[in-house]
Amino acid sequence: MDGVGSNTISEILFRLYGQPVEDDFFAHVLALLEGRLPTSVSGYSLTRLDTRATEKKMLRHLRGGSLPDLDRFNRSVQAQHPFLDHYFSNSGGPLLCTTDLMSEEEWQNTPFYREIYRPLGVVHEASVRFYEAESCFSFEFLLAEPLDQDARGLLRLVAPHLGNAYRLHQLQHGQLSGGLLDNLILLSDEGGVMDCSTALLERYFPGDGAAKRRLPQAIHQWIRKKISHNASNGWKAAQDTVAACGANSLRSLSLIRHAGGYALLLDAALPTQPVDALMGMGLTKREAEVLLWVAQGKQNSDVATVLDISTATVRKHVEHILQKLHCETRGAAAQMAMQAINDQRPNSIPTRCLTCTESECKSCGDLP
Numbered sequence: 056m057d058g059v060g061s062n063t064i065s066e067i068l069f070r071l072y073g074q075p076v077e078d079d080f081f082a083h084v085l086a087l088l089e090g091r092l093p094t095s096v097s098g099y100s101l102t103r104l105d106t107r108a109t110e111k112k113m114l115r116h117l118r119g120g121s122l123p124d125l126d127r128f129n130r131s132v133q134a135q136h137p138f139l140d141h142y143f144s145n146s147g148g149p150l151l152c153t154t155d156l157m158s159e160e161e162w163q164n165t166p167f168y169r170e171i172y173r174p175l176g177v178v179h180e181a182s183v184r185f186y187e188a189e190s191c192f193s194f195e196f197l198l199a200e201p202l203d204q205d206a207r208g209l210l211r212l213v214a215p216h217l218g219n220a221y222r223l224h225q226l227q228h229g230q231l232s233g234g235l236l237d238n239l240i241l242l243s244d245e246g247g248v249m250d251c252s253t254a255l256l257e258r259y260f261p262g263d264g265a266a267k268r269r270l271p272q273a274i275h276q277w278i279r280k281k282i283s284h285n286a287s288n289g290w291k292a293a294q295d296t297v298a299a300c301g302a303n304s305l306r307s308l309s310l311i312r313h314a315g316g317y318a319l320l321l322d323a324a325l326p327t328q329p330v331d332a333l334m335g336m337g338l339t340k341r342e343a344e345v346l347l348w349v350a351q352g353k354q355n356s357d358v359a360t361v362l363d364i365s366t367a368t369v370r371k372h373v374e375h376i377l378q379k380l381h382c383e384t385r386g387a388a389a390q391m392a393m394q395a396i397n398d399q400r401p402n403s404i405p406t407r408c409l410t411c412t413e414s415e416c417k418s419c420g421d422l423p
Contacts, residue, residue: 211352
């Protein structure tokens with residue numbers, strides 16, 4: 056994991072999934088992340104995709120400075136904020152920074168910056184988001200300096216888990232409607248299936264076991280082994296590939312200990328359609344595969360593990376990608392990749408994610 060310590064990520068995931076949140080999930084996430092970022096102002100907003108309306112639900116100054124009236128702030132956001140088009144079209148990946156969209160000089164010449172951010176004493180903004188039903192939830196961090204690579208890496212690794220943790224929070228508080236999310240299986244303390252969406256087992260594990268709500272024996276044994284090991288040695292999130300388990304549509308499984316028990320998160324295999332879109336940009340198939348994972352926030356070491364190649368090879372592919380796309384940064388290349396993929400989709404509410412084979416996926420938590 057380049058730049059971001061695995062212990063830091065493990066701690067964040069444990070607090071996302073493992074600690075009960077009695078009231079405000081969003082305040083909990085802000086408190087969890089803002090202490091690890093050089094931010095002075097943070098907040099979260101809700102954007103209604105059907106009405107194209109955005110409302111800032113929370114805004115706080117961590118250093119005791121004054122804040123604008125929320126109504127005035129919301130009116131300015133609604134009319135001028137440069138991130139909104141990306142929220143509506145689900146482009147740009149889960150992490151957006153002002154430096155990915157424009158130069159610092161261009162940003163400081165916008166009316167929104169001059170009217171809102173300059174009086175707050177901040178220059179840059181970073182936003183990480185997830186989608187739920189017809190809404191986009193975004194966490195914003197306002198900073199004096201651009202995010203460095205370590206902070207970017209942290210947010211990109213955490214981003215895919217925000218939606219899952221939110222839905223798990225809703226489930227624990229009896230607020231989740233419409234069934235469980237499409238890549239989550241709730242397990243008992245012994246590792247047996249307690250609940251999941253009705254089609255999930257048949258989709259990933261077709262056969263008699265799915266009809267009887269049982270996981271394949273190899274996966275069940277892996278779960279039992281991980282539960283037993285962590286009960287003796289202290290709990291950490293466990294992850295493993297499942298290539299040997301006969302689940303060809305899966306890339307990996309993650310076993311998470313949460314406040315109510317255990318959850319099994321299913322990470323789908325890399326689809327081919329986005330790769331084809333990226334190859335249309337003049338990349339080789341392998342370069343397109345590398346760029347797809349980079350665009351989803353993976354660091355070089357993660358991409359190397361996924362594609363079973365060396366980190367040095369990934370680094371060389373990234374160099375070639377930047378040269379071919381005439382990009383100076385990974386973030387700029389990721390932006391181009393997401394735009395190329397989104398150009399093949401209807402320009403409306405996002406209904407399909409990069410790592411899901413379903414045509415109508417609004418709840419898997421892995422939206423790009």
